Amino acid sequence: MKVMIPLAEGFEEIEAFSIIDVLRRAGIKVDTVGVVGTVIAGSHGVRVMVDKKITEANPDEYDAIVLPGGSPGYTNLSRSSKLLDIIKKLNYQDKLIAAICASPSILSKLGLLDNKKATIYPGMEKELPYPRGERVVVDRNVITSQGPGTAIEFALKIVEKLVSKEKALQLRRDLVV
Numbered sequence: 001m002k003v004m005i006p007l008a009e010g011f012e013e014i015e016a017f018s019i020i021d022v023l024r025r026a027g028i029k030v031d032t033v034g035v036v037g038t039v040i041a042g043s044h045g046v047r048v049m050v051d052k053k054i055t056e057a058n059p060d061e062y063d064a065i066v067l068p069g070g071s072p073g074y075t076n077l078s079r080s081s082k083l084l085d086i087i088k089k090l091n092y093q094d095k096l097i098a099a100i101c102a103s104p105s106i107l108s109k110l111g112l113l114d115n116k117k118a119t120i121y122p123g124m125e126k127e128l129p130y131p132r133g134e135r136v137v138v139d140r141n142v143i144t145s146q147g148p149g150t151a152i153e154f155a156l157k158i159v160e161k162l163v164s165k166e167k168a169l170q171l172r173r174d175l176v177v
Contacts, residue, residue: 001027001028001029001063001064001162001163002028002029002030002031002061002062002063002064003023003028003029003030003031003062003063003064003065003066003158003162004031004033004057004059004062004064004065004066004086005019005020005030005031005032005033005065005066005067005068006032006033006034006035006054006065006067006077006080006083007032007033007034007035007040007048007050007068007073008034008035008036008040008073008074008076008077008079008080009036009040009041009072009073009076010041010042010043010070010071010072010073010075010076011040011042011043011068011069011070011073012042012043012068012069012070012071012073012100012101012147012148013042013043013044013046013070014148014151015068015069015070015100015101015147015148015151015154016032016042016048016068016070018151018152018155019066019068019100019151019154019155019158020032021155022152022155022156022158022159022171022175023066023155023158023159025171025174025175026159026162026163026167026168026171027163027167028159028162028163031051031052031057031062032048032050032051032052033050033051033052033053033054033056033057034050034052034053034054035054035076035077035079035080035083036054036076036080037053038050038052038053042070042073043070043071043072043073054080054082054083054086055082057082057086059086059089059090062090062095063095063096063162064090064095064096064097064098064158064162065086065087065090065095065096065097065098066098066099066100066158067087067098067099067100067103067106067107068100068101068103069099069100069101069102069103069121069147070101070102071102074101074102074103074105074106077103077106078105078106078109084106084110087106087107087110087112088110088112091110091112091141094141095141096141096142096143096158096161096162097112097141097142097143098142098143098144098145098154098158099142099143099144099145100144100145100146100147100150100151100154101120101121101145101146101147101148102120102121102124102127104118104119104120104127104128104144105120105124105127105128107142107144108127108128108129112142113128113129113130113142114129115130116130116139116140116142117130117131117132117137117139118130118131118132118137118139118142118144119131119132119133119134119135119136119137119144119145119146120144120146121146121147122146122147135150135153135154136150136153136154136157138157138161143157143158143161145157152175152177153177156168156171156172156177159171
C-alpha cells in the first residue's frame with residue numbers, strides 16, 4: 001500500500017501529521033508531496049520538508065490520496081491543476097480518495113461527490129451536494145472528515161479501508177483512542 005499526501009502552504013498540521021503517523025504505524029508507505037516546492041509551511045508556521053514535488057509524483061504508484069485541510073492550505077491545493085488531474089485519475093481507477101476539514105470542497109468542485117454523502121468542516125456544508133453531520137463519512141471509495149479533532153478517527157478509517165478492520169482496531173487500542 002502506498003498513499004500520497006499532498007501538502008501546500010497553509011496546511012493544517014494536526015491533520016497532516018496525525019494522518020501520516022497513523023498510516024505509517026499501520027505499515028502503509030506514505031509520500032508527502034509538495035504542491036509548490038519542497039519545504040512547506042503549515043497554517044501555524046510549522047515547516048516540513050516533503051518527500052517529493054508534485055511534478056515528480058506518478059499517480060500509478062499510489063493506492064490512495066489523502067488531502068489535509070487548513071486555510072489557506074486547501075485553497076492552495078485546489079489551485080494545482082497537476083494535483084486535480086491526479087485526484088481525478090485515482091478516482092476514475094476507483095482508488096481511495098480521502099479529504100478532511102475544508103478539502104472535501106475540492107472533491108465537490110471536481111464532481112466527485114455528486115452522488116455521494118460526505119462531511120466537511122462545520123459551517124461549510126453548502127459546499128457539498130449531500131452533506132452529513134458525522135465526524136467521518138465513508139461512501140464507496142471516498143472518505144471525508146470534519147477537522148483537526150477528527151484526524152485520528154479519519155486516519156483509522158483509512159487504515160480500515162486499505163489494510164483491515166483488525167489493524168485499525170489494534171491501532172485504536174495502541175493509541176488509546
